Amino acid sequence: MFPLLKAGEEVLVDTKAYHCCLPEIGDLVIAWHPYQPDLRIIKRVVQVDKNGYFFLMGENSLESSDSRSFGCVSLQQIIGKVTSRFP
Secondary structure, eight states: OOOSSOTTOEEEEETTTTSSSOOOTTOEEEEEOSSOTTOEEEEEEEEEOTTSEEEEEOSSTTTOOSHHHHOOEEGGGEEEEEEEEEO
């Protein structure tokens, strides 16, 4: 699968989207990388754990660093929901 975003594209993020509800399967989110604290990642929520953890996967599964390598992330690691992208 091809990457959803290309270099130079910008996204609009709703940082308050998850203040009153949880991310849902299919949401595109920005999160802090668990092992690289200064790195923000854009991934899709593909599974929600019953303990409130989220399995994130990149659109380009062959090239993506995602929950398959670093595990599930907590809600505190999710910055917000991507609402729009601009080429």
